Each structure stands twice: as C-alpha cells, then as structure tokens.
Amino acid sequence: MDICGGPYSYLISLLLLLFPSEAACRPSGRRLCKMQVFRIWDVNQKTFYLRNNQLVAGYLQGLNTKLEEKIDVVPIDSHAVFLGIQGGKLCLSCVKSGDNIRLQLEAVNITDLSKKREQDKRFTFIRSDNGPTTTFESAAIPGWFLCTALEADQPVSLTNTPEEPIMVTKFYFQEDQ
Known part of the structure; x- marks a missing residue:
C-alpha cells in the first residue's frame, strides 16, 4: 500500500x-523545544518565589500567592530536563567553584539550551519520580539534589546529603493547567 x-x-x-x-x-540543526509549565512545592507545602533576584521557598498566602514562580520545563530525554522560571528566560544551573557547589539563576533562554553542548550540562537535571513526589539531581554534578531548607523563606539550593532531615529534596511537581 x-x-x-x-x-x-x-x-x-x-x-x-x-x-x-x-x-x-x-x-539550524536544533531540536524543537516544547516548553511545559509546572507548579512545584516541597513536601512541607513551601512554594517557590523570587526575592531579591533569588529563588526562595516559603508559605505564600492571600495576595502573596501571585508571587509563586511556575517552573518552565523542557524535556531533553526520558528523565533529563532543563528547568527555568519567568517564561524560560531564567534557568536553574548547578555551578562548581572550587569546593563550593551552588544553584544559581542564569539569564538564558531555556529553548536555546541543548543537551549536546557540554557547556549546557550545568542546566540539566535528572528527574526521578517516586510515587507522588519528584527529586531533581544535577546531571553536571551527580549526587547533588535540588532542595529547600526546613525554615520558610530560605533560598532554594543544592545538597549532597538528601537523607539529612534539615533539607527537603522531595517535591510535588504538577503540570500547570
């Protein structure tokens, strides 16, 4: 036929x-990037928002709920994703400087990133779903996970001790409707 x-x-x-x-x-040889928008909150119900150009996690109520940052996601394979905020104009990246490992926001368009470029690996997170929760491990620095502190209004960061009770590495991650 x-x-x-x-x-x-x-x-x-x-x-x-x-x-x-x-x-x-x-x-141009770049893959088509379909950005999806998600809501994210940790298992203690803290949501992400920007404060002084830094991503923090806290309890937003009333009129403050408008401050919640949605997470922009571009999937790059079955488990790896690029994460951003502000319509994909600021991307989360894992940076190693000497012995310091930190999470930072970089002014990069999420749809311009490519898994084939080594310099873009710092923006890549391995998404692992376990029941209703999700963890995000740095692809550039294996063993380091996206986390929030137990206290509210603290910066979102990275930890290499995800089992430690002072850091939260499990998130609810739901596509925004």
Whole structure:
C-alpha cells in the first residue's frame, strides 16, 4: 500500500504538522523545544518565589500567592530536563567553584539550551519520580539534589546529603493547567 501518494497523505502531513516528533530538527540543526509549565512545592507545602533576584521557598498566602514562580520545563530525554522560571528566560544551573557547589539563576533562554553542548550540562537535571513526589539531581554534578531548607523563606539550593532531615529534596511537581 502506497501511503505517500494515497488518500491518507494529507492526513499524515497534517498529523506530523500538529504533533512534531521530538527528534525533529529546525533548519539550524536544533531540536524543537516544547516548553511545559509546572507548579512545584516541597513536601512541607513551601512554594517557590523570587526575592531579591533569588529563588526562595516559603508559605505564600492571600495576595502573596501571585508571587509563586511556575517552573518552565523542557524535556531533553526520558528523565533529563532543563528547568527555568519567568517564561524560560531564567534557568536553574548547578555551578562548581572550587569546593563550593551552588544553584544559581542564569539569564538564558531555556529553548536555546541543548543537551549536546557540554557547556549546557550545568542546566540539566535528572528527574526521578517516586510515587507522588519528584527529586531533581544535577546531571553536571551527580549526587547533588535540588532542595529547600526546613525554615520558610530560605533560598532554594543544592545538597549532597538528601537523607539529612534539615533539607527537603522531595517535591510535588504538577503540570500547570
């Protein structure tokens, strides 16, 4: 059966246009990036928000709920993702400077990142779902996980001791409707 020239060719073309493959490439050679928006909060119900250009986790109530930062996600394979905020204009990155490991926000467009470029690895997180919760491990610095402090209104950071009771590494991660 010759599908390409048959009566279904227009339907197949339409479906490919509406649902592009993640393997599809732009003329520039970059993959198509479909950004998704998620809500994130830790198991203690603290949500993420910006304070003085720093991502922090705290309890937002009343009018302050408008401060909640949604997490912009670009999946790059079955478990690896790029994470950003502010419409994908600020991306979370894991940076090692000497013995210091820190999480920082970088002014980079999330859809311009590529898993093939070594310099973009610092933006890559391994997403692991365990029941209703999710953890995010740095791909650039294995063993370091996205975390919040037990106290409210503290910076979102990284830890290499996810079992320690003073840090929270388990998050509820839900696609924003």
